[in-house]
Amino acid sequence: MSKIRVLIVDDSPFIHKAISRALANGDFEVCGIGSNGKEGAELYAKLKPDLVTMDITMPIMDGLDSARTIMKSDPSAKIIMLSAMGDEELMKSAKEIGIRVFLQKPFKSDEMMKAIAQVMGASGA
């Protein structure tokens, strides 16, 4: 069974490490890491990952704009919005882009697993 290839887009190495630790059960492969939204969109086009974890507050391009760019080119992209912010208006903006799964920082490994199950189960979400 092939591993689920994950692209991490976040400007914090602390979060890169936390996500990598949460995904360390053998079913996942971190195929790329982007440190801002622009890098994230470029890496998505290049790597075609199965799943993206996307921060919101990042330099150069924020996560909402990056997710918008990705969803425009691939409406079936599976993206988990991962942010310290989680207010209703922000979630509404994410939903308008087509994001269905939102995980607020800080997160526990089991919460990340639930979010992944949710987004991978949502066909063309």
Place this chain on the structure above:
Amino acid sequence: MSANYLEHFSASMLQNLQEMAGMEAAASQPTGQETAFASQGFSVIIGITGKRPGRIILDTTQATACALSNTINGEECDEEFVLDTMAELTNIVSGNGITTVNNANPGMGLMLTPPSIFIGNELTIVSPKLNAEVVTVTTPLGPINLSIGFEGGK
């Protein structure tokens, strides 16, 4: 107004110290802050944008920043990872606090900027256009000051 907001950030700080570091902490009552903020040596600053622009400062000593980072990560951190851990802690505390403020004030639309870190002895941060409030959070690893300021005052 900033004092009311500060309660949300103070609560977020205590909750995240518990969740991320397994640490019990206590917060003082908010007090008014002069325009010049005297740092203990390690400051993380995050800007607030939206209808009430402002800024958040998390300030402590370099020793406490290092010890707290080691506790959060469960291992000895190098200098770069201390900076990153403290930046992310401030981002999470600020983001959770802003979420509560935004949900309680529809249309406010407050957002955060990426964090900046300032390190140095006898560092003073001056915010002449802001009226700020500060709380001191007492932790087993040393005191942490949390300052919230908004343009236009209370």
